Amino acid sequence: MLLWIILAVITAASLAIVLRPIARTRAEDAGRAKFDAVVYRDQLEEIESDLERGLISEIDAEAARIEISRRLLSVNGAEVGTETPDKGQRKAVAGKPQLLVAVVCALICIPVLSLALYITYGSPGLPGDPHAARLKKAPAEQQIAGVIARVEHRLRENPEDGTGWDVIAPVYMKFERYQDASAAYKQAIRLLGENAKRLLGVAEAEALVNNGIINETSRKAFEKVLKIEPSYHQARYWLAIAKEQDGRFDDAAEAWQELLSKGAGEASWRAQVEYCLAAARARLKTAEVSNSKQQDAACSEGGTRPQRGPTAEQIAAAQKMAPGARTAMISQMVGRLAERLKEDGSDLEGWVKLIRAYSVLGKRDTAVKALADAQINFKENSDALRALDTLKQQLELGS
Structure with missing residues (x-):
């Protein structure tokens, strides 16, 4: 808000400077x-x-x-003393339309031009970073931020430095600046050529920019990674997610199983893959049950209901994952929970988990919508409505 106030003051000052000589009327000149x-x-x-x-x-x-x-x-004028005050006043009045046009043009052109320049060369979408918050950052993080700033400055001066783009791209990924990471990987590929690491990076960054949705371009990039380097299990992980997103749960389950067979027993992502495999099998089992209203109501192979959320082991495993993979894991879990609640809205605990998850992820509008959906599902249950109202106050989801 302060930025826009400053911009408004600067614009007003600029307009005053520009319009001051124009604002003099012919009467003043007379x-x-x-x-x-x-x-x-x-x-x-x-x-x-x-x-x-x-x-x-x-x-x-x-x-x-x-x-x-x-x-x-x-x-x-042409003859000394021929111009009367009335004549000078008429000239002043006659000049007002031109003055009005000049003022309107200045009022429109200067703010529009300033805004266009700011959008082109500025960063209007950059989140705020107050001075107090910057002071609270760890010294190591501040040092890394300084290094990133220096590298960015060097790349602005020398945009053809492929090594610089190749170095800064994974740093962007670590700091969850996925849009910047995608652009950096693309520059590195353009200047240095393709390899498995760069292709994996740009495909993963594009997927995370799209909130975990894998488009055709990313899918082809992941497939190309495996052709170059079959040991890159991250590419298999994303391709399995793509199959799930396409509704091919049988192929997804097969891909998860293949990934488990190729990975080491102590792999940090193993718990997450096991969870995904169980969820895919549960969906396949549900599809075989006719007239079923609950997607998770079908029994698993052992006869028990599939896990509704991540286990403690899976959560611990998620903490060891790379930021990109961890974000994808969380998005998948939240997405599955939301999909299940669409089929069966009677699970109050599930609604509470979903609303809290959206709030933690910073998706306030989505959390408010989920809260409204939950209240509709429990409109006849006063106890559930009280619990939801308490949750609303805790998470500050009120209007």
């Missing part, structure tokens, strides 16, 4: 001309007085008369 005419007439009288006293010659007096008369004519 008044000044009248004053100048009085001065020039006094000078003519002084010339006559000096000539009578012999202070100047007739030739000098005549030259001075001609010069002063010329100036007098220039301020009074």
Whole structure:
């Protein structure tokens, strides 16, 4: 808010500077001309007085008369004294339309041009970073931020430095600046060529920019990664997610199983893959049950209901994952919970988890919508409505 106030003040000051000379009316100019005419007439009288006293010659007096008369004519018009105050006022009125056009053009053009320049060269979408919050950051984080700033400055001066783009791209990923990471990886590929690491980076960054949704371009990039380097399990992970998103749960389950068979037993992502495999099998089982209203109501192979949320082991495993993979894992879990609640809205605990998850992820509008959906589902249950109202107050989701 403070930024826009400053911009408004700067714009007002700029307009005042530009419009000040324009705002002078013809009437003001006529008044000044009248004053100048009085001065020039006094000078003519002084010339006559000096000539009578012999202070100047007739030739000098005549030259001075001609010069002063010329100036007098220039301020009074073609004939000295012919312009009346009414005529000057009419000229002032006649000049008002031109003045109005000039003022309107300035009021429109200057803010629009300033805004266009700011959008082009500025960063209007950059989140605020108050000074107090910056002071609370760890020294190591501040040092890394300084290094990033120096590298960015060097890349602005030398945008053809492929090594610089290749170095800063994974740093952007670590700090969850996925849009910047995608652009950096693309620059590195353009300048240094493709390899498995760069292709994986740009595909993963694009997927995270799209909130975990894998488009056709990213899918092809992941497939190309595996052709170059089959040991890159992250690419298999994302391709399995893509199959789930396409509704191909049988293929997704097969991909999860293959990933488990290729990964080491102590792999940090193993718990998450096991969870995804169980969820895919549960969906396949549900699809086989006719007239089912609950997507998770079908029994798993062991006869128990599939896990509704992540276990403690899965949460611990998520803490060890890379930021990109961890974000994808959380998005998948929240997405599955939201999908299940669409099918079965009677799970109050599930609604509470979903609303809290959206709030933690910073998706306030989505959390408010989920809260409204939950209240509709429990409109006949006063106890549930009280619990939801308490949650609303805790998370400050009120209007």
